[in-house]
Amino acid sequence: MFFLIAFLVFIIIIILLLMLSYKMYKAACKRSDTTVLKSKEMKTILNDDRVVTANIDWLKVQDIKDINIKSNDGLKLHGVFLPASNPYRTVICVHGYRGQYERDFSAIIRYFNANHSNVLLIEQRCHGESEGEIITFGAKESEDLNLWINYVTTRLDDKNPIYLYGISMGASTCLLTLKNKLIHQVKGVIADCGYTSMEYVCSHLCRSWYHLPAFLFMYFIKMYCSVFGGFDMDSTNVVTALKDNEIPILYIHGDADTFVVPENTRINYSATTAPKDIVWIEGANHGECIFKNPTLYHDKLEYFFNTYR
Secondary structure, eight states: OHHHHHHHHHHHHHHHHHHHHHHHHHHHHBOOOOOOOOOHHHHHHHTOTTTTHHHHHHHHTSOOEEEEEEOTTSOEEEEEEEOOSSOSEEEEEEOOTTOOHHHHTTTTHHHHHHTTEEEEEEEOTTSTTSOOSBOOTTTTHHHHHHHHHHHHHHTSOOOSOEEEEEETHHHHHHHHHTTSOOOTTEEEEEEESOOSOHHHHHHHHHHHHHOOOTHHHHHHHHHHIIIIIOSOGGGGOHHHHTTTOOSOEEEEEETTOSSSOTHHHHHHHHHOOSSEEEEEETTOOTTOHHHHOHHHHHHHHHHHHHHOO
């Protein structure tokens, strides 16, 4: 009788773990057009008309070009191209997890335009006008980004140096793209508050948000990613993607980030053997670096652009 009861308890525990893991998988990966804001301060910043609305309104009246391409698995991917006067470079901007390019780059778009940078603002799969139902945390998004790079050089016939610039998941998407042999026009990557892997960031959030031991759920979440999401969670590992990379990388992270903790960037930076630099923004939570210290942010970008071109 004891063994029967123990077996039944074990089965119940497994069923509960399966159900909770599936709920976590859906919460993390299923499409939702709700923007994720990571801190009370960030909500204040992004809802301040002086910070966001003016720049969004400015973008709407610019001579932008709507672009649609097809992903390798047949999804429509959307982006907008903002040309600069007498461009020195082209920056491909990749927004964050459940983000929007207008908001994520609201503080930098006009700066790029004024400083002779063409800007391609892409919408990652499952976001905005881009199709898709599953967010793969960079596994398939990095393949999409490679297609955008090829579009810039072929369809737009752009001969300028290209830089990949991402925030949060967008940063990790850019870094994961480096597993490919990119064309020589790609001169650098700017990774602002990116994570080292889906497993790392989900494990942290499982512990900090739900106060649960991550190891109980990660096996099942990995299984659901593979069975229902069609991707391997291990393919989101930035350290692996950086193994043979030779393209320079500028890392930026807030030292007060509680969503994607600074250790993620420390790990990525340590794994980088290509030319690299790292900038810590004091007091910045997730996605706040450009708002907290715009002068330092701009200076580091300019130095990076001028050094690697």
